[in-house]
Amino acid sequence: MQSEIILEQDPRERPKSSDERYLALVWRRFKRNKLALVSMWLILAMLILAIFASFFAPQDPAQRSNEDVYLPPQGIHFFSEEGFSLRPFVYTYETTFDPETFEAKYALNTDKKVYLQFFSEGWEYNFLGMTLNTHLFSAQDNQRVYLLGTDGMGRDELSRIFHGMGVTLLMAGLITTICVVVGSLVGITSGYLGGKADLWIQRVVELMLAFPELPLYLSVIAILPKTVSPQTTFVLFVLLLGCLKWAQLAREVRGKALVLREMDYVKSAIAAGASDGRIVVHHILPNVLSHVIVVATGMIPTFILTESFLSFLGVGVQPPMISLGLLLNAARDYQVLGSYPWLLAPVGFILVSVLVFNAAGDGLRDAVDPYSGR
Amino acid sequence: MNEQTLLVNAENIQVDFKTEGGIAQAVRDVSFKIYKGQTVALVGESGSGKSISARVLMKLLPKSAIVGKATRITLHGEDMSGYTEQDMRKIRGKKIGMIFQEPMTSLNPIYTVGDQIGEIIREHNRTISKQALREQVLSLLTEMQLPDPEKRIDQYPHQMSGGQRQRVMIAMALANKPDLLIADEPTTALDVTVQAEILNLLKRLQEKFQMGVLLITHDLTIVRKYADWVYVMQHGQVVENNETESLFTNPTHGYTQHLLNSEPKGTAPAVPADNPILLEGKNVQVSFVTEPGNWWLRRPEKRFNAVKGLDLTLRRGETLGIVGESGSGKTTLGHAILRLLDSEGELIYDGMTLHDRDRKAMRPLRKRMQIVFQDPFSSLNPRMTVRQIIQEGMIINGIGKDDNDREQRAIQALQESGLAPFALDRFPHEFSGGQRQRIAIAKAIAMEPEFILLDEPTSALDLSVQNQIIQLLRQLQQKHNLSFLFISHDLRVVRALCHRIMVMRHGDLVEMGDTVTVMDNPKEEYTRRLIRAAFEVAA
16 A cells, blocks of 8 residues: 555654663663662672672681780781882781870881782681682781771771671661562552452551551560570561561552553453453563562662661670671770771771662662653 | 735754654754734644644753754744743743643643633733733633633632633633744544534634634644644655645645545445344443442442443444543443443343353453453553563463464464564564554454454544554454444544444433434434534534
C-alpha cells in the first residue's frame, strides 16, 4: 500500500533508538552521575577491604602488647637525611612520662628506621577454611607498624578498623536483606489483596512504625545473661532490627502495588486467567523491584549509623567482636579523647561509608526508571 | 484574505532536541502566517511537530530544545527573536493567549476560578481595584456562556465538568483580549457533544474580538468547519497549505490525500441471520459502593448504579457497538461481562452461565474471551518483552504443545496484526501507540478466542492509525468468525465497524438496533445529539 510507505518514512534525523536491555539503560544513566559512579567504586573497594580484612591488616586485631599502649599513628616516609629510599619506612616512637602529671610524651626516634615489606608473611588467619599468613604489608624483622596508632591495650587501630568494617557492613547488609524481603512481601500482599486484609496488615505496619525501638534494645541487652556469646548478641541484634525496620518499606511497596493492581495489564492478565501468584510474580514484583533496590541502598547507611550508635553506647556488638561503633566506644572518655585523638579514626570510615552509600543510592534513584521521562 | 493586516509571520522555524543519544530533529523549516481575524489550523498526526511549532511563538519550549538560527518570528511586524524572558512575560497572556488540551491539569486546584482569571488580569494591570476586577471576571465568564457565573466565580476547578473547565481556560486565555489565541487540541479531552459547544464558542469570540487563532488539532472535521487556512504537517515539515475549502476538495500532496482518506468509511458486512447467539445478558446491573455502611449507626452503605439493568445479545461473527459519553457505564458493562467486575443479573455465554462463576471458575472460559484496552501505554507490562506478553496467555491456558509451537503461534499472531516477528524480543516502550495497540490485539488473538471485548481500542490513536486498526479488526473478524463487543464514543468508528449498536446514558439503555437504522433514523433526542456532534461538526 502506498499510503503505508508515506507513513513509515520519517526523514528527520533522530538518534538511533537503542535496543538496549533494561540493565544496560540503567547503567548508562547511572554513569552520567559522576559522584554516584565514584561512590560505587568506593563501595566495591570497601567490600573488598572488609572481606579480605585479614590480608590487608598488618597486625592481628586481637593481639595485645604491653609496650605499645596508646602509640600515636606512624607516618610513612620515603625521605630521610640519607636521601630518598624506594622502600617506605616508619620511625618508631619512644614513650616517656611526665613525672608530675604522668602524661605520656611521644618522641620520634629518627635514628631507627623500620622498613615496610609487602606480601610478607605474618600472623596466621583463617580464610574459607584455609590457614594463610600472607599480608599486604608488615614491618621487617617481626617489628610492628601502627599506621593509625594503637588503643589502650596496644592493639593496632588500623587492623581493628578493617575487621570492624566487615562486621558493621555485614550487619547492615543482613538487616537490609531481612527488611527488604519482609517489607516487599508484606507490602505486595497488602496492596494486591486490598480490602480487609490490607486494612489489618496496615494496622500491624503502623504498630511497627510506632514501636519504641531504643527501649526495646536496651531491655533485651539488659536481660541477656553475661555469659552469652558475642555471636548470639550479634544475631539477636540483626533479628531485632530486621523485625522492626521493614515497616516503612512495606508502606511504600503497598502504595506502588495499589497503583499497579489497577493497571490495565494486570486486568488483562486476569482476563487471560492468570492466578494471583502469577500476577504478583510476573506483573507486580518486577515493577516494584526498582523502587525496592533504591530504598535498600538508602537503608544501608541508616543501619551503619544505628549500629555505630548502639555499639558506642555499649549495647550493640559485644567484644571480642569488633565493629566500627565498638571501636568508638574506646574513645567515649573525655580524657582519653584529649590525650589520644587517633582513636576517633573509625568516625572517618563511618562517614565515608554512609556518604558513599547515600550518593550511590541517589544515582540509582535517577537511573532505575529509564522509561519514565527523559 | 491578503488585504487584512498580518498578525504573525513565522519563518523557517527549526527546533532540535538534545537527547541522550544525540540531537533529535523535531521541526524542520516550518513557516506560516496568521492574519487578523483569521483561524489558521496546524494539522498533523502525533509527533509531527505541530505543538512544538506553536510553542516557539510563546517561547515555551523545554530546556533541552534548541531553536534554529534561521527562525524568525514577527508579531505585528516586530521581530521577536531578541526578546528576553522578561519581554516574553509581557507578551504571554497580554498579546498571545493559549489554551491547552487537558483542562483537568491546567487549572490550579487550590484557587477558585475567579482568583485564577483575576490573577492574569492583574498581572498586566496592577492598579485595578478589587471591585473592578471581579466585575471584569464576571463579564468574562458570562461571555464564555458559563451557566450561573455569579456562583461559578467562587467555585474550585474540581466542582466543574470538563467542558466548564475548558470554558474557564478560554476565559483565562482571553482575559486581556490578546491579538492571537493558540488553541492546542482544545477539545480532544472532551465528550463529542461538548466539543461542538466549545468550538462554536471559540468561533463566536474570535469574530467578536477579531483575534487571530492558531488551532492545533489532528481532527480534520474540526478543521473543515472552523479554520480559514490549513497547514498540513508531516515529519516536522509543512507539506501543503491552502485555503480550507480548496485543500479539502483538491488536496495535492500525497500525505494530505492519505489523511483525508483515513476517515473511517463503509459499514460492516452483514452477518448471516442463522449465526447462533454467543453471548446473552439479561437485566445486567453493576453498582459500586460510594460510601461504606456503618453498622454502629445503622446506616446502610451507599451505592452508585453504574449499569441499571441492561439486556443484550451478541451472535457469532457479529459486532455490537456500545456508545455513550464518558460516565455512561459502557466500560463498566464490558468489564462485568468478562467478570472483571461483580454484577447482578444473568450472563450466558455459549449456553453456559457466567454470572455465578468466580475467578477460578472463569478460568476454563478465559481463552475464549479476550479484551483489548483503550490505552496501549498501560495495557502492556513495561518490564516484559513482546514475546512474554503474547505468550503469557498461552502459558496460562496451556495452549501450544511446547515452546517451539508457542513461538510459531506468537509469530503468526503478530503477523496477522501487521507486525514483523522481530518485534518479539523488544519491549513495549520501543513501539509507537498504533504498534502497541497491534501488540495488544496480537496478544488477544494469540489465544484464538471467539469473543473479544474492544474497549475504545482506537480512541488513543491517530486518525490514519485508527483506520488501519479498524481494517485489521474487520479482516480478523472475517477470518476467524470473531464476535466483538465494541465500546466507543466515536460514532464514526462505530458506524464503520458495528452491525448493531446500543446507545447508553447514565447506565441506562437509550436506544438499540441496527447500526444503519439507528444512525439514519434515530428515535431518541440523545442519540440525535450524539450523531449531530459526531457528523455535523464535519458538515
